[in-house]
Amino acid sequence: MKTKSDQDKFVNLPSLCPAFNIRAASRIITQIFDDTLRPSGLQITQFAVLVGVHIMNTPSISTLAKGLVMDRTTLTRGLKPLENEGFIKIITGEDKRTRFVKLTVKGKSAIDKTLPYWEKAREIVAKEFGENNLGGLIKDLESVREIKN
Amino acid sequence: MKTKSDQDKFVNLPSLCPAFNIRAASRIITQIFDDTLRPSGLQITQFAVLVGVHIMNTPSISTLAKGLVMDRTTLTRGLKPLENEGFIKIITGEDKRTRFVKLTVKGKSAIDKTLPYWEKAREIVAKEFGENNLGGLIKDLESVREIKN
DNA sequence: TAATAATAGGTGCATATACACCTATTACAT
């Protein structure tokens, strides 16, 4: 019987690696969304942040970060371009430590303008992947989030 | 009957959004792997690149990028730290346009040293998520990759 | 063979990601 080359020992590693697979899939889905949203001027991450701000109705930065399941410091920097574009305003509250993120009228317009592109992007993924499968995948991804808790 | 607030129209958007969900899950899994690999000195992305170089046996940059399902320019920059650490060498071939990525002995050592941490990280995810579920999720993520083709 | 196309790769730019570490403010315990 043949001796396995050292490479062979690693050949299956990628298909066993959750990180490799989810990162690769994440890049592809992000590219589909960013590409489809392009005419709107928003990237999918920015759209998600604005929608989060809207849903959560002027949350603090930390609260928003929790809601978006992202690191606070990542969010802090991500807010900058949105603030520069005038889509959000940062407001200091009574507790001077806390900053609230408020959606501006312009920001709400950006959401509304982007929504159809988001729907189109979702349809592309749903069509390629299968609507039922997509529902299952998203359920799985939601339960991945629960690992954190 | 009550009028729906505008927020209500968006409340379900996150749980319907493939991009939001996969990006959030990707961040969490990446954090688990990076955290667990920390003692090795490699991040999961770097480990994946080195393993890819090993498996593909001195591929060109573009070939490696395809194998890793990542953008060529992202890979180019990701190779820098690995080259600086002496884990890989970049070699120009006959065709002077092409550059091959060669794993050094030091690079192979880094892989071997990191492997147990990778196994541990995978176990953490498998335990939290369920080994069977994880297999299914990875299958789904692999089929997401096929959207690109 | 000269012009053109195709291929391989790099760089500028903007955003994404998060750890380590820092300051400011508020709450709490003695």
Next chain:
DNA sequence: ATGTAATAGGTGTATATGCACCTATTATTA
């Protein structure tokens, strides 16, 4: 009241990501 937590947030640094655009080299075609 004061010293100490705890909380909220920002910054430095390093890597990740990919589009637009560029150069260099090789292949193809008129």
